[in-house]
Amino acid sequence: MPKIYLDNAATTRLDDEVLQAMLPLMTENFGNPSSIHSHGRQVRSAIEKARKTVASLINASPSEIFFTSGGTEADNTAITGSIDTYGLKHAITSPTEHHAVLHTLEYLAKQGTIELSFVNLDEKGHVDLVHLEELLSTKPRSLVSLMHGNNEIGNLIDLEKVGEICKKYNAIFHSDTVQTMGHYKHDVQNTKIDFLVGAAHKFHGPKGVGFLYINADNKIHPFIHGGSQERNMRGGTENVYGIVGLAKALEIAYKEMEQHKTHIEGLKSRMIEKLKAAIPDVRFNGDSDNLERSLYTVLNVSLPPSEDNDMLLFNLDIAQISCSGGSACTSGSDVGSHVLGALNVQPERGNVRFSFGKYNTVEEIDKVVEVVTGLYGSVPKA
Numbered sequence: 001m002p003k004i005y006l007d008n009a010a011t012t013r014l015d016d017e018v019l020q021a022m023l024p025l026m027t028e029n030f031g032n033p034s035s036i037h038s039h040g041r042q043v044r045s046a047i048e049k050a051r052k053t054v055a056s057l058i059n060a061s062p063s064e065i066f067f068t069s070g071g072t073e074a075d076n077t078a079i080t081g082s083i084d085t086y087g088l089k090h091a092i093t094s095p096t097e098h099h100a101v102l103h104t105l106e107y108l109a110k111q112g113t114i115e116l117s118f119v120n121l122d123e124k125g126h127v128d129l130v131h132l133e134e135l136l137s138t139k140p141r142s143l144v145s146l147m148h149g150n151n152e153i154g155n156l157i158d159l160e161k162v163g164e165i166c167k168k169y170n171a172i173f174h175s176d177t178v179q180t181m182g183h184y185k186h187d188v189q190n191t192k193i194d195f196l197v198g199a200a201h202k203f204h205g206p207k208g209v210g211f212l213y214i215n216a217d218n219k220i221h222p223f224i225h226g227g228s229q230e231r232n233m234r235g236g237t238e239n240v241y242g243i244v245g246l247a248k249a250l251e252i253a254y255k256e257m258e259q260h261k262t263h264i265e266g267l268k269s270r271m272i273e274k275l276k277a278a279i280p281d282v283r284f285n286g287d288s289d290n291l292e293r294s295l296y297t298v299l300n301v302s303l304p305p306s307e308d309n310d311m312l313l314f315n316l317d318i319a320q321i322s323c324s325g326g327s328a329c330t331s332g333s334d335v336g337s338h339v340l341g342a343l344n345v346q347p348e349r350g351n352v353r354f355s356f357g358k359y360n361t362v363e364e365i366d367k368v369v370e371v372v373t374g375l376y377g378s379v380p381k382a
């Protein structure tokens with residue numbers, strides 16, 4: 001049996017079509033986009049074409065798109081830039097955000113730049129919007145940073161609703177949309193949002209490149225100082241092939257979105273049903289078995305207490321199955337998941353995140369269920 005990759009929330013396989021789009025920029029079109037000669041101009045034009053593509057897909061203007069080194073840098077730029085530029089003194093986030101957001105805000109709080117509040121979560125890990133309003137009513141002009149789709153448990157927020165609440169209190173709204181970009185349609189004209197972000201490697205593009213959408217009403221200070229690239233917002237020679245690959249990957253993702261959603265959602269439902277049938281005490285962390293309110297790409301499974309749970313990921317790896325026990329960025333390390341910690345998941349249970357992509361098959365799902373069931377000593381019902 002070939003290896004099975006079910007860690008698509010960590011990263012995805014590069015699409016061959018994306019690679020083909022990138023190759024000329026790695027070979028004959030090697031100019032520096034800041035150079036004014038023809039070699040440079042040719043590459044500049046490739047970047048601007050990519051910017052237009054990304055902008056039109058999310059219904060933004062090209063001047064609102066800034067290319068970055070990935071999701072982390074885009075999150076950092078939005079958070080530090082808005083707090084610095086507007087002199088914000090208070091930020092609201094949730095305990096289940098990605099570290100790209102949490103550690104940035106915690107750093108600013110430790111420096112004394114902001115006071116940080118955490119919005120309450122319900123028992124399934126969803127953000128309590130009534131509490132968000134309560135927090136905003138006492139400190140209206142705040143930064144609100146709430147992720148669209150959680151990378152560990154898959155919980156989704158209602159972006160439009162949160163945007164409306166933020167607008168009502170004149171708050172700045174940043175959403176880490178890394179896990180939904182390329183998987184859900186974003187339309188910034190119909191969402192009251194100041195910043196959203198994308199990372200190409202989460203939708204079959206290259207690693208090390210992403211983008212930040214900054215609503216045209218915001219003129220924030222840069223995060224990386226240097227040359228005048230990205231309209232003075234991000235110094236440094238552009239990752240040209242990455243940018244071209246990102247735009248191509250997003251274009252493909254939008255074109256094939258419905259087809260892939262149906263396929264991937266089918267895989268997730270199949271795994272839920274098969275696991276429930278095979279392992280009576282199986283549970284799902286957060287709201288990840290709720291198809292309406294969680295990412296169709298993520299299923300966070302909670303397996304019954306067992307002496308072998310410490311070895312669960314190792315045993316799956318031995319069985320040629322790649323998946324994750326916690327956040328993508330900490331997979332492989334033994335640091336416990338802050339997301340599962342915030343949900344008070346029992347530590348003695350075996351927690352594993354399967355995340356699906358367009359290249360996964362029904363046969364792979366069946367194989368994984370068979371292996372997991374074998375590890376828990378139970379036989380799947382016919």
Ligand SMILES: Cc1ncc(COP(=O)(O)O)c(C=O)c1O
Nearest residue numbers: 070071072098100151178199328
């Ligand atoms: C929700 C979320 N935000 C941010 C990031 C960081 O993105 P990048 O690795 O492109 O910096 C990730 C990556 O795992 C993520 O899942």
